Amino acid sequence: MTDIFTNLPYDKMAPKLSVLIPFFNDDASDLIKDLARQKCSESIEVVLVDDGSERLDLTSRLQSLITSLPIGICLITLKQNEGRAAARNHLQQAARSDWLLFLDADMRPASLDFLQSYLNEISRNESDIIFGGFNVESDTRDKEGALHRALSAVSDCLSLTERQAAGPQHVASSNLCLRKSIIRAEPFDNGFIGWGWEDSEWAARVSKNYKLVHIDNPALHLGLESDDTLLNRFKTSGPNYARFTEKHPDLAKTLTLYRLSKILKKVPGQKLGRPLLKWLVKSPAPMRARLMALKLWRASWYADAIE
Numbered sequence: 001m002t003d004i005f006t007n008l009p010y011d012k013m014a015p016k017l018s019v020l021i022p023f024f025n026d027d028a029s030d031l032i033k034d035l036a037r038q039k040c041s042e043s044i045e046v047v048l049v050d051d052g053s054e055r056l057d058l059t060s061r062l063q064s065l066i067t068s069l070p071i072g073i074c075l076i077t078l079k080q081n082e083g084r085a086a087a088r089n090h091l092q093q094a095a096r097s098d099w100l101l102f103l104d105a106d107m108r109p110a111s112l113d114f115l116q117s118y119l120n121e122i123s124r125n126e127s128d129i130i131f132g133g134f135n136v137e138s139d140t141r142d143k144e145g146a147l148h149r150a151l152s153a154v155s156d157c158l159s160l161t162e163r164q165a166a167g168p169q170h171v172a173s174s175n176l177c178l179r180k181s182i183i184r185a186e187p188f189d190n191g192f193i194g195w196g197w198e199d200s201e202w203a204a205r206v207s208k209n210y211k212l213v214h215i216d217n218p219a220l221h222l223g224l225e226s227d228d229t230l231l232n233r234f235k236t237s238g239p240n241y242a243r244f245t246e247k248h249p250d251l252a253k254t255l256t257l258y259r260l261s262k263i264l265k266k267v268p269g270q271k272l273g274r275p276l277l278k279w280l281v282k283s284p285a286p287m288r289a290r291l292m293a294l295k296l297w298r299a300s301w302y303a304d305a306i307e
Contacts, residue, residue, distance in 0.1 A: 002077060002079065003076070004075070004076055005066065005077070006072075008045060016122070017097050017099050017119060018044070019044050019100075019103060020088070021047070022088055024052065024087075027058060031105055032046060032062075032065060034108055034109050036070065038116070039113060040115050041115070044071065045073070047094050048073070048075045048076065049087045049094075051078055051081050051083070051084070051087040052079065052082065076090060076091075078090070082190075083193050085187075085198040088183075089183075089187045092180060092183045092184065098181070101176070102174070102175070114219070118177045118217065127212070128178065129203075129210055130177040130214075131163065131170075131172070131176055132177070133157070133219075134174060134221050136157055136224065144226050145226070147230065150291055151230070156170070156221075169204075169251070171207075179210075182206055186206045193240070195237050197237065197241055200244055204244075231282075241306070246307075257295075257298070260295075260299040264300055265306070270303065271300065277294075277300065280293035
């Protein structure tokens with residue numbers, strides 16, 4: 001069951017772009033305000049899906065904000081958590097535009113031209129899927145998110161040239177624009193439960209038949225996680241990674257993470273090293289050592305999941 005709260009003017013023309021925001025226990029208020037300040041905000045609608053947060057305070061706060069802003073917004077509240085893939089599929093079903101922009105609730109536009117840059121690329125009609133990339137703030141005073149910031153900097157915040165060379169390998173649904181017809185024909189796989197890999201699997205699948213274009217239009221990732229959250233995500237996302245590798249074995253074999261996981265799978269007693277890796281991740285060791293320990297921690301758990 002779902003609840004819907006909206007100020008969308010359904011009697012008016014469909015917007016040029018539907019901005020779709022899934023969230024679970026995150027407050028998307030700041031992102032919505034930033035979207036309302038964009039230069040072409042009158043050309044968009046915003047659709048949010050609360051994936052079963054069950055927080056009346058958060059719902060009430062968002063509803064009040066929706067009624068106060070001059071842009072069309074719809075809030076869909078799911079009664080129970082259905083997972084990231086299912087939440088995104090709910091969003092695309094509610095969208096009215098022929099073009100969709102997926103943003104995570106902890107992202108922020110990096111410039112006032114953020115939406116306009118996507119609309120410019122859409123108007124060229126030369127692409128089906130557009131990925132703008134993302135950055136993290138350089139401020140290092142947030143010690144709790146320092147490891148996540150460092151991981152993002154080396155793994156996710158790639159230059160346009162690096163992303164273009166990698167094709168679908170570095171596409172994420174945190175800042176992803178695409179034709180609605182594609183997601184209708186090729187929805188996210190609801191078999192991915194919990195965190196991770198549903199967007200990687202989707203990008204690998206659809207890039208075979210649709211034109212993917214990388215552009216330099218980053219969003220800022222502000223929701224940096226604690227060390228414990230990263231450790232838990234990597235520990236529990238092994239089944240999702242296994243599902244990704246089963247669906248795209250040729251692509252998986254080209255990835256360092258897969259090769260490392262396969263090596264660890266053959267090492268007798270490799271699980272015994274996990275307490276040391278966890279300690280090192282949370283220690284005051286140099287960041288390079290902590291990052292290496294985190295990557296080995298992930299590969300160790302993934303080794304259990306893959307064939």
